[in-house]
Amino acid sequence: MAEILFDSWFVNPCGKLVDEQSAEKIPSAHQKFFQNGKCPPDLKAVIGWGGIVLLNKDVCIVQLMVKFFEQVQAKSCGRCFPCRVGSCVILDTLRRIAAGEGRAADLDLLKSLAADVRNGALCGFGIAMEKPLVDALTNFKAEFEAHLNGKKCEAPATESIMIAPCNFGCPATTDAARYIELIREQKFNQSIDVARAPNPFAAICGRACFHPCEKLCKRSNVDEPISIAYLKRAVSDYEKKLIKQKQFRLKPHKSTGEKGKVAVIGSGPAGATCARELASWDYDVTIFEAAPVVGGTTHLGIPAYRLPRDIVNGEIEQVQEYGVTVKTNSALGRDFSLQDLFDQGFKAVFLAIGAMKGKKLGIPGEDENEGVLDAMEFLRRVNLGDETRLGRKVIVIGGGNSAVDCARVPLHLGYEDVNIVYRRTRKEMPASPWEVEEAEHEGVKLHFLAAPVRVIGKNGKVVGLECIRMELGEPDASGRRRPVEVKGSEFTIDTDLIIAAVSQAPDLDYFRKIQGLGISKRETFEVDPDTLQTTLPGVFAGGDVATGPQSVIAAVQSGLQAAVSIDKYLNGGTHAEFERLQRLRAIVNALGPVDKSEYCAGTSGLKRAQMPALPPKERIGNLDEVELGFSEQAAAAEAERCMRCYRIIMTA
Ligand SMILES: Cc1cc2nc3c(=O)[nH]c(=O)nc-3n(C[C@H](O)[C@H](O)[C@H](O)COP(=O)(O)OP(=O)(O)OC[C@H]3O[C@@H](n4cnc5c(N)ncnc54)[C@H](O)[C@@H]3O)c2cc1C
Ligand code: SF4
Ligand code: SF4
Structure with missing residues (x-):
């Protein structure tokens, strides 16, 4: 079981090497990962934008810093002077110290260089190199001084990756920072290749991804996240245009099939x-x-x-x-x-x-009357073109994205009265807030704190749904407050079709x-x-x-x-690269990829681009695409807001 000796990853330095009494200050998420056998068994140290985590006192911090800055040097794009030259001087100085040839003034020089790079770098990459260096100089001063006095150590074996918060936020580690950079440079062709590298569904994700990447976008520390998903859509629209014009150059390697x-x-x-x-x-x-x-x-x-x-x-x-x-x-x-x-x-x-496979509601009247469908069945019918109209009025039960889709589709198909019944409040709805907002714009009525009790039928057909009012009680296992029935509060909504969007399973x-x-x-x-x-x-x-x-x-x-x-x-x-990425992703995940207090610089002052959309009236009676996409100019302007927050994480 690994023990954390020092930890400064987005926290005040803590651990045995700082103060014998401070072990309990190590964040519990870090402890869980590093001490409960979840991390690689031979892990000795982690260094990156959040600070340093040391698990083995035999790792020489000075040598680790040399290795780290070798990577920084190798990966700096070199476009701005403070990062290009500053990191070079830092590396030379660290190498001298590690070789036992440093001078007393070197430690102050390193500190002032770190501050210069942070304040002068044009993008997030330069800024991110400051914290680990300052943490090392401040907390491992004795180690540096020993090297100034001639100490020499072995360099540890290390592995590292360069990753931006948005890249990390994407489960497939799409290099969003890079495809955005290429959009800014108007290289749409290359940009789509980057977006497609891990993801054959890049055009789909540009439209429908829940974009967890945007949740981690560092631009949120300044104003609003970059429109990462819609930018991917912009380059996929460009690709589509080329395909239409028969200019598309995709000629991937065609499988020989020889591997089986x-x-x-x-x-x-x-x-x-x-x-x-x-x-x-x-x-x-x-x-x-x-x-x-x-x-x-x-x-x-x-x-x-x-x-x-x-x-x-x-x-x-x-x-x-x-x-x-x-x-x-x-x-x-x-x-x-x-x-x-x-x-x-x-x-x-x-x-x-x-x-x-959609799940049923499990209430009386559900099986006896025509006009009750589960969400998957309803959407499948519509999407395969065999939806049979069942009147004018619809009730959808549920609060997730499927429920919102099931409510918006009937409106687009021309149903007049569409209702969502959800047993909790808007705050607890699992659906994406922007989808709920769009549904409301289009005319979907939301009934919160209400649950279905009984399907009301006439001559074997659905005519209504009996519901009951709910109130929120104590939190349940999911952490959300449990809805509790309000006795005697039953009410009825007339309907021709009930769609159960409560859950689905394989x-x-x-x-x-x-x-x-x-x-x-x-x-x-x-x-x-x-x-x-x-x-x-x-x-x-x-x-x-x-x-x-x-x-x-x-x-x-x-x-x-x-x-x-x-x-x-x-x-x-x-697949060494894939496996290294997964190993280091797990560590970033445990330590925390971003922090609200992180410093940002070089922002453009531009506001997040708005997606043009069909006016709600024009959406009725058809299934035409609602969101119209960014123009190439709008995409390039949005990409201009990106702060290129690449950073390096290294383990020993
Ligand atoms: C209404 C709805 C809206 C959604 N909206 C979004 C969204 O906006 N963004 C998002 O990121 N996710 C969304 N999701 C979730 C997302 O679509 C799924 O998580 C994702 O498609 C799962 O991918 P999959 O490859 O595991 O399976 P699926 O995409 O479900 O594909 C499974 C395939 O296997 C086929 N199949 C099943 N059984 C067999 C069999 N026995 N033999 C052969 N083929 C079989 C099926 O026909 C199907 O084509 C939505 C889901 C629903 C239901
Ligand atoms: S600003 Fe750009 S590089 Fe930074 S997290 Fe957001 S999208 Fe990624
Ligand atoms: S929009 Fe989706 S697919 Fe694209 S980078 Fe973000 S999480 Fe990944």
């Missing part, structure tokens, strides 16, 4: 990503898709007014360019079995079947019959979190079916991870 056959079940983001990666490494990949269309829930769930179908189809067409075969109307369990796949020579199978009926295939209590496949291997050899699972309902970009990350594991499993493939 792999079956991917499901063409959603997890399946498509895994397929693209494996094909790019010369696997012969076939995607089997149960539905008549491709793209998974991005096609069958997310409505077209948020994500046009040509965008979804375009993403899969690009995956096919890598030599991936896609077979639609081919369901595992219905049209063929797992054993059939192995008999046909597939060496590994990736199950990426999503979580597409459909595992077929898989339950497969001997040895583990299914968790959460109704997901049991997988090894590091390899995504199921309890059966050669069978892997990822995306929503392994995690429960999440997001497009989380499923993309799952697909990347599965591809690496399958390559290792089949051919002993090495």
Whole structure:
């Protein structure tokens, strides 16, 4: 079990090396990660923008600083003088000290150079080098002085990555900082390549990603985060324009298929990503898709007014360019079995079947009357073009993004009276606030603190829903206050259609019959979190079916991870860079990637760009895309706001 001897990562220095009494001041998240066996067993030290964490006193801080500044020097873009020259002088000085050739004045010189770089650097990269250096000089003065007096030590073995907060915020570690920089330089062509590098669904994410990257954007310390997702949309729109003009130059390496056959079940983001990666490494990949269309829930769930179908189809067409075969109307369990796949020579199978089974409300009248659908069934019908109109009025039950989609779709289809019934308040709604706002603009009525009690039917058809008022009680396991019924407060809303958007889960009926295939209590496949291997050899699972309902970009990350594991499993493939990234991501996650107190500089003063959208009136009666996209000029101006907050994290 590792012990934290010193910790200054976004905290006042604490740990044994600071003061024997101060061990309890080490943040509990750091303690949990470093002391409960979650961190790599041989980890000795971490150094980066947040400070220093030392776990082994034999690590020479002076040598560690040399290694750190070697990386800083190597990665500085060199465009501004303070960073380019300052980091160079810092490195030379550190090297002299480490070699036992330093001078007494060097320590003050280092401090003043650190301040100069921080104050003069044009981007976040230069600024981020100050804290670890100052922390080292202040808290390990004796070590520096020993070196000034001739001490020499071994340099520790280290590994490092350069990452910006937004890159870290993206589950697939998209290099958002870089694609934004390329937009600023009007290099849209190169920008889309960067966005697509980890993510074949980049155009989809530009429109529908929940953009966790923006939550970590350092520009929030100044005003508002950069519009990271919409900027990705801007470059994907540019790509689409080129494809239309037949100017598109995508000629990816086409798989030779020589590494063996792999079956991917499901063409959603997890399946498509895994397929693209494996094909790019010369696997012969076939995607089997149960539905008549491709793209998974991005096609069958997310409505077209948020994500046009040509965008979804375009993403899969690009995956096919890598030599991936896609077979639609081919369901595992219905049209063929797992054993059939192995008999046909597939060496590994990736199950990426999503979580597409809607849950029922579980109230009286639900099964007896026509006009009660779950969200997945309703959206599937609409998205496959076989929605049958069931009147004018709709009630949607639930407070998540699916509920909001299920409410907005009927309005776009021409239903006149659309209501959302949610048992908590607006504050507790899991749906993205901007989606709720749009729904209200379009005319959706929200009924908070109300829950369904009974479906009211007439002649076998839904005519209303009896609800009851709720109030909030004590917090439940999720931390949200538990809704409690208010006795005698029942009321009725007239309706023709009720959509239950309460939850969804994987459909595992077929898989339950497969001997040895583990299914968790959460109704997901049991997988090894590091390899995504199921309890059966050669069978892997990822995306929503392994995690429960999440997001497009989380499923993309799952697909990347599965591809690496399958390559290792089949051919002993090495993926040192991917694995280093995952190791260092876990450490950044435990320490905290950003801090509100972090210093920012070089801001442009521009305000966050607003997405132009169809006026609410023009959205009624059609499923045309609502958000219209940034012009190339608007995208470049938004990119101008980015502070290029790259920084280095290094471990010894
Ligand atoms: C209404 C709705 C709106 C959403 N909006 C967003 C959003 O705006 N942003 C966001 O990031 N996420 C959103 N999500 C979540 C996101 O779509 C999913 O998390 C993501 O698509 C999961 O990807 P996946 O690859 O794991 O599975 P899926 O995308 O669900 O794909 C699974 C695929 O497997 C196929 N399949 C299933 N069983 C079989 C079988 N037996 N044989 C062959 N094929 C099979 C299915 O037909 C499907 O095509 C939304 C989800 C819903 C339901
Ligand atoms: S300002 Fe730019 S580089 Fe910094 S976190 Fe935001 S998007 Fe990323
Ligand atoms: S995919 Fe989503 S999370 Fe990742 S950079 Fe793009 S918008 Fe952000």
